[in-house]
Amino acid sequence: MIIGLAVVLAMLVAVVVDASAAYLQRQGLDTVADGAALSGADLGATGQETYTTGVPEEELRLTPEAVRDAVRAYLAATGAYAHYPGLTFDVAVDANEHRVLVEVRAPIDLPLTVPGAPGRASIGATGSAVVAVDRP
Template sequence: MRRRHDDHGQVTLLIIGFAGILLMAIVAVIDASSAYLQRQGLDNLADGAALYGADLGSSGIYEEGLGDGRLSQQEAAVRTAVHDYLARAGAARKYPGVDVVVHVDPAGRSVTVRLVAPLDLPLTIPGSPSSPRVAASSTAAVTVVGTG
């Protein structure tokens, strides 16, 4: 007597496997979208903080006059302006645990603000990093442009 092979159980296993792969893909897309949106928010904060710091930290007008090129920056004034901007924008509330690094480049007469925050993902994939972080950086300078 010949035994007949039945593929019924194999199809069920295949469907369950594909469903698992599809679920993992959905989770990855949701997490990637969330990470992108959080990075964009940090980008906006870093841009605003760098511009605000460069604007309020400019001291070149009084010492150097209105020559051509970038105005020099006072480091203490820049740091105060950046932290004030971030406090008014609610950065600590929107991104708990955000780290702020402010760098004033005297040679380039520019301000760089780097923000690093824990990434809050809505879903997690097994084996993914337990505490991912997202970062954004922006550089700004105040330049005098001739009116003639």
């Protein structure tokens, strides 16, 4: 009975440690996703056309290519690719609402494994930002 209880206790410790590692990585990815969305919205809406034609009177245009490039540059500049090996991202642009949605995903190596559970998992986070012209 003592051996069985020790096995159950060890599995419980492994589950708690793995859940804590996953939670901490998701918190870090939340920060990365929020920063990438803000950067994508800002740089995607104030691209080269803003410098050549000025800020438009009615609305800023978000182009998916410019947003994607801004997000990629942000992730490289902040070292996110090095900190989260295998990091991938997806960008969605809602031009009607001037909204940028960034989803990041990265594999996580779980510190401990429970027998029968996968040793490698993937975790993700989503960030969004809205950009619009403020007129007095």
